[in-house]
Amino acid sequence: MASLESRPEAGSTSRELVALLERVGAEVVASALTAHPEGIAVLDGDRRLLWVNDGGASILGAAPSALIGAPATMLVATGVDSSGRDAMPELELVESPFGAPDDRWTLVTFRDVTVAHRRQRQLRAFTRAAARITVGETLDEVLDHLAEEVQATTEAVACGVVLVDPETGAIQAGAAGDLPPHYAERLEESRALGAPLLSLKAFETGEAQIGRHWMRSIATDPRFAPILGEGDHDWDTIVVAPITARGRQLGVLTASYAPGVDPDEEDVAFLTAIGDQAAVAIENTRLVAKIGESASLEERHRLARDLHDSISQAMFSLTLHTRAVQLAHDQEPPDRESVAQGIAELRELTQGVHAEMRALIFQLRPGALHDEGLVAAVTKQAAAVAARSGLEIEVTGPDERLPLSEAVEQELFRLVQEALNNVAKHAGARQVRISFGTTDAGDLSIRVADDGVGFDARAAYPGHLGLTSMAERAERAGGRLVVDSRPGGPTVVEVLLPGALPPQR
């Protein structure tokens, strides 16, 4: 660095630059400019291209020789063609005039910001869609807003969201843009006519579908007539993304693009991410509605606590992560790594929220525990607690359904649930093993073992650990509770139920 200062020609004025050019030779500078990845062009006094480098030519999508003499409007008109889409790449350009007053030339440097701008728009949509989740809206409002967000922030001219209720099979839809009224009913009609609907394919396979020039290929197909209705359409290609909650299909999201617009992999990935977010919004809305209508007062209190521990904390985290992603993105230059990492964490959190919601919805469905059996119910609950606490939880038990009465199943399920909550809140554990043991004589045992800090089991039970209530539950189920722990751990909570099952021979 010191040697630079000693060079007389080093500096920042144009005179010093001339000296530098003379020293290294104009050819060297010319080849550096030619190879520069950003666009560099020189315009003459009539604002026609005199020279453009390779980078600039490739941004403009033509050979340099074909561009010479072209008017500068070619750079400036990031115009919109009749189909309503950006016909040209979006350019960010800087002009600096030079030369004599009567023969002004212009040096233009430019770069393609189409992708950067699209990413920005998508990120805004993503964060807005994520923020929607925390707003308590009716399901119809959620669907309409999602469709609006997608339409407003992507190049899609229309967006439709269709949901199939897993229990009733009812279809619910939201739409924005150029979609006919009663969109869901029309889809249903076309399906009845045997139309090979992409939405159906996406719904069945759980994979995003791209229908390139879809309009062109279905326009004259009578089976699609109900969807297309009358009149002209301004879309051609469609992308259908599944709305999936942990492997379960809830519905699909369809984005339609104007003729000439070619959605790429990134658009598909974006719509899929929106689909994930939509799934959370939808499940959350359903859950809240369900608690309102079906739970008893005591149940509601317990669920309110569970909701606070699980979903509210997750929503809080989702909102914070969303803000963090926004901050990382708004940095100059954007911190792409943090953005990507933040979005990955958002997706992971979203998956966890689904696990918890499923466990809660499961508890709300009358008879669900008895239908699926104790082991399945505990497994679901364990997945939910694992998602919220980061604990590794392993559940082992017999594959066949344990023949227990509904009342006993209820007591045992709550007992294991309380034991798990204790571990998550107080034990400072990393791993939990829940094992169901059976003997031929018909004895049943359920063991919850953790590697946490433990406590003095011989002392009076600390009230907040709820061991008294667990012991009462064990008794009501016809068994007894055995707690083995010492300060420093580990802790084993076991419920023993002799003769709870029919004896095997």
Next chain:
Amino acid sequence: MDEVRVLVVEGDLRSRRALVRLVDAMTGYRVVAESAEPCEAARLARQHAPAVALVDLDTPGGLSGLSLTRELTALGISVVAMSSVAHSRHPSALAGASAFHDKGGAAATLPEALAKVASEHARGDRPAS
């Protein structure tokens, strides 16, 4: 300008991670310590001397979030109290918190709340130590 040193106290694992990420994403702020539990948090506060602490009032453990708030403000650390229970606002102010943040409704504006308390702290408007 020096970085604002922040302590994060939050019992829920996911929320704690999210808080740390958010604060670290703010230009000029750095999380110097984090804890799930008030007793440990009090020890970390003495060790790392943060300017501001984000304290979850709903955290379980021997020491409550409110007592921790009193302890931290006594050390001259400005506290942003957070809770999903709206009526914790008044007690948190009594305990010396500089701001109260509702985890339910206002989560997205946490950076602004933190920045306000940090600038008050820098101006010398901090709990008497």
